[in-house]
């Protein structure tokens with residue numbers, strides 16, 4: 001198996017190649033990389049691939065991690081919640 | 092409504108719960124795992140003094156003490172959000188919403204993934220998962236494994252697997268790419284191992300430091316690192332080879348390794364196959380700070396602490412009133428340091444909730460954290476002290492500017 005087809009975001013099935021080529025083409029931040037590829041936007045909320053998406057953006061020199069900021073924002077819920085319970089929470 | 096709520100029942104959370112309860116607070120501990128202990132549960136190794144550190148037993152002792160003091164526990168319960176409303180912290184879980192004026196985040200650390208082609212095959216797991224299977228559930232992850240990533244954690248776990256009778260074909264590096272650039276670079280890996288050479292916990296470190304004390308090898312460094320690697324517990328440690336692929340039809344059948352140059356570049360034509368029925372990936376640890384981020388806590392990136400950590404004081408307070416942190420969420424260290432921090436946090440929470448006369452005790456507890464750190468037999472970053480000082484300095488700066496601001500506002 002070749003490195004390019006290796007899956008980075010398992011939920012959305014985004015490959016290494018897709019991430020690296022998108023980052024190269026758009027010279028984008030980790031956030032933009034996420035929005036363009038959907039990496040980190042699946043079921044697990046980026047628990048597995050968040051750090052990898054950040055590192056790819058960093059390796060392009062476009063996403064120098066700021067001292068005081070986490071580059072990909074953390075959003076609730078941070079764990080999967082069933083629709084039934086999600087409804088209850090928002091009441 | 093509880094006087095104190097603690098998220099995470101690792102050594103930090105449990106010790107904090109005990110301390111709060113000893114001082115008369117009613118405490119609720121929430122953990123998404125099914126039992127108490129956190130990452131302590133999987134730890135099983137010989138300490139430099141020859142005694143055994145048995146995490147299962149340590150966890151049980153802490154849990155029994157907490158129960159006897161009346162601490163309440165909710166297991167199998169993930170906290171998926173927290174927020175401050177009407178001066179109270181609101182803790183959201185699928186099993187209900189809880190309220191408190193004293194909230195402690197003791198959520199520990201997570202493992203950094205390092206992707207390798209074929210890593211989505213069944214039989215590939217993080218090295219921490221292999222530790223939990225073996226030491227907590229007493230299930231062998233397989234008969235013969237390969238560990239990708241050479242660091243303090245993977246060498247400790249390799250030893251644990253060896254003791255459990257699981258063969259490890261080798262410990263080796265991942266092939267370098269945009270994600271694994273440090274982990275895949277032999278010079279950088281050797282350098283980080285060199286720094287921890289005073290640690291005696293792991294035979295790798297002991298052996299490695301012996302190797303590195305030899306000036307010849309040290310001077311020539313990684314260029315002369317033995318091509319065959321060196322062995323600990325019969326397990327070869329390869330810093331000059333990298334896994335370029337994990338292969339298998341429906342599950343792991345083995346890995347392809349290649350020789351790499353000192354800078355991590357693969358030597359073409361050097362590929363060979365190693366058979367294995369499971370693979371562990373060890374990319375290191377980082378503080379699990381999601382909840383602190385949701386709360387709006389300020390962060391600082393401190394390499395020595397393992398990544399972004401929430402701003403906190405030596406008393407384990409955050410700048411957000413009633414929100415405390417302890418354990419690996421504040422930086423990656425061993426279980427004993429986490430427990431010592433938990434005690435300090437528990438005292439700070441008791442003081443915040445109005446209990447008087449704890450000043451001497453909390454000062455003593457802060458000293459204990461330092462002492463425990465100095466005598467720690469496991470250290471994840473050689474410059475941990477520098478990282479700790481950095482955060483304390485940031486805390487002082489933030490306090491001074493807060494005071495100035497308050498003075499200005501009258």
Ligand SMILES: Cc1cc2nc3c(=O)[nH]c(=O)nc-3n(C[C@H](O)[C@H](O)[C@H](O)COP(=O)(O)OP(=O)(O)OC[C@H]3O[C@@H](n4cnc5c(N)ncnc54)[C@H](O)[C@@H]3O)c2cc1C
Nearest residue numbers: 099101102103123129130170198199219418419425426429
């Ligand atoms: C895989 C791994 C292996 C390690 N091995 C060693 C070792 O061999 N020796 C050593 O000294 N140190 C080891 N460590 C370091 C370890 O983190 C510390 O030893 C110690 O356990 C840290 O204690 P803690 O209380 O901060 O966190 P932990 O022990 O990690 O406990 C945190 C707890 O918080 C819970 N939690 C987290 N988020 C949520 C949430 N949102 N909702 C509900 N519950 C939550 C978790 O389920 C967990 O039980 C290891 C760490 C990891 C990740």
